[in-house]
Amino acid sequence: MRVGVIGAGLMGREVASAFGRWFALLDCPVRPELVAVCDTNPAALDWFRRVPGVAHFDTDARVLLARTDVDVVYVAVPHDAHESLYTEVLRSGKDLFAEKPFGIDLAAARRLRDLSAQLGRFVRVSSEFPFLPGAQRAHRLAASGALGRIIGVRCAFLHSSDLDPDKPINWKRQSAHCGEAGVMNDLGLHVAHLPLRLGWRPSRVHAQLQKLYHTRPDGRGGRAPCDTWDNAVLNASFEAAGEAVPLTLEMKRMAPGETNTWIFEVTGTDHGVRFSTKEPKTLWTFRRAKEQLWERTDLGFDMPFKAITGGIFEPGFPDILMQMWAAFLAERAGLLGGRFGCATPDEAVAQHEIWAAALESQREQSVVVLPPPAP
Numbered sequence: 001m002r003v004g005v006i007g008a009g010l011m012g013r014e015v016a017s018a019f020g021r022w023f024a025l026l027d028c029p030v031r032p033e034l035v036a037v038c039d040t041n042p043a044a045l046d047w048f049r050r051v052p053g054v055a056h057f058d059t060d061a062r063v064l065l066a067r068t069d070v071d072v073v074y075v076a077v078p079h080d081a082h083e084s085l086y087t088e089v090l091r092s093g094k095d096l097f098a099e100k101p102f103g104i105d106l107a108a109a110r111r112l113r114d115l116s117a118q119l120g121r122f123v124r125v126s127s128e129f130p131f132l133p134g135a136q137r138a139h140r141l142a143a144s145g146a147l148g149r150i151i152g153v154r155c156a157f158l159h160s161s162d163l164d165p166d167k168p169i170n171w172k173r174q175s176a177h178c179g180e181a182g183v184m185n186d187l188g189l190h191v192a193h194l195p196l197r198l199g200w201r202p203s204r205v206h207a208q209l210q211k212l213y214h215t216r217p218d219g220r221g222g223r224a225p226c227d228t229w230d231n232a233v234l235n236a237s238f239e240a241a242g243e244a245v246p247l248t249l250e251m252k253r254m255a256p257g258e259t260n261t262w263i264f265e266v267t268g269t270d271h272g273v274r275f276s277t278k279e280p281k282t283l284w285t286f287r288r289a290k291e292q293l294w295e296r297t298d299l300g301f302d303m304p305f306k307a308i309t310g311g312i313f314e315p316g317f318p319d320i321l322m323q324m325w326a327a328f329l330a331e332r333a334g335l336l337g338g339r340f341g342c343a344t345p346d347e348a349v350a351q352h353e354i355w356a357a358a359l360e361s362q363r364e365q366s367v368v369v370l371p372p373p374a375p
């Protein structure tokens with residue numbers, strides 16, 4: 001599968017690296033080849049000259065999209081450029097692997113979802129954490145019904161690099177580029193993906209949003225406004241068996257002590273499950289018994305797509321990025337074979353519905369009731 005990348009920054013390079021060791025996968029039915037890269041900043045293209053197979057280095061996305069030797073396009077650009085570029089990809093006749101949050105806001109996400117459906121393009125959205133072995137096990141357990149009646153769900157994604165007040169401003173800290181939802185646009189799909197996949201769509205949301213530093217160094221000796229929400233704690237609930245179940249969604253750029261901590265925890269009346277990237281090889285499970293007991297399972301490299309990596313070794317970020325891409329390419333070819341699939345445009349729209357409700361909740365200092373999803 002011949003892939004073009006638009007946006008040669010952090011994520012564009014990670015994808016090139018994932019493709020570069022594709023031979024480590026043993027049972028992925030599709031092999032991607034990075035053939036073209038595009039960035040409006042020509043200097044960003046330079047790193048890609050070390051990547052074997054890249055034949056085209058473009059500074060205009062329309063040039064890349066006109067190329068007949070590109071089948072699928074991955075777009076990793078600031079959020080304010082999502083809608084126009086994703087639309088151009090879809091209209092060019094190519095399939096799209098989109099970055100989150102899939103448009104800068106709910107209205108953009110809905111337009112993109114509708115356009116991809118209307119044009120019949122295969123579109124998925126990047127969210128890699130569910131591909132970790134611990135997350136896969138937790139998801140399977142939660143989906144199996146074995147937990148009993150669900151008591152509560154906590155999903156979190158926690159960073160702390162923004163605690164440094166001298167960290168210079170970048171586009172992710174400016175509403176015009178990141179979107180009004182701020183940290184929810186940045187980290188939100190990572191926390192919402194599994195609950196949405198499990199059908200746990202919130203019906204009520206109360207949000208506490210925080211802006212902690214209002215300016216940052218602008219890199220030219222002055223200060224620039226930093227106007228996005230830094231931290232978001234959403235106390236939500238979803239309906240299960242006619243009852244409201246508490247669901248906490250936490251997204252923080254300022255969580256002291258946390259580097260890239262992704263947490264998924266579900267407790268039920270019969271069993272519970274807890275996984276955190278803080279302990280990447282550990283799955284905690286609870287079972288109701290006379291004693292209160294959380295059991296710890298040491299996990300290995302039990303990935304959806306098999307790899308040469310020994311079964312006892314620990315996976316990391318580059319591994320789950322490969323797994324996510326393998327799922328995208330296999331599903332596009334109709335060969336996913338029951339494995340976990342990437343986030344869909346409907347799921348991306350559903351997360352934006354939650355963030356829109358959270359913004360309203362913060363504005364009105366209220367609990368916001370989400371309308372049921374449109375049929």
Ligand SMILES: NC(=O)c1ccc[n+]([C@@H]2O[C@H](COP(=O)([O-])OP(=O)(O)OC[C@H]3O[C@@H](n4cnc5c(N)ncnc54)[C@H](O)[C@@H]3O)[C@@H](O)[C@H]2O)c1
Binds near residue numbers: 006008012039078126
């Ligand atoms: N899935 C993940 O774990 C993850 C992690 C980080 C970022 N992201 C997402 O990836 C996307 C990009 O983030 P990043 O951290 O790679 O950003 P980045 O700032 O490192 O890179 C973005 C690149 O896009 C280029 N660009 C901007 N407008 C363009 C245009 N019109 N045409 C071509 N190139 C253009 C910029 O010059 C820059 O090189 C965002 O949507 C972000 O939310 C996802």
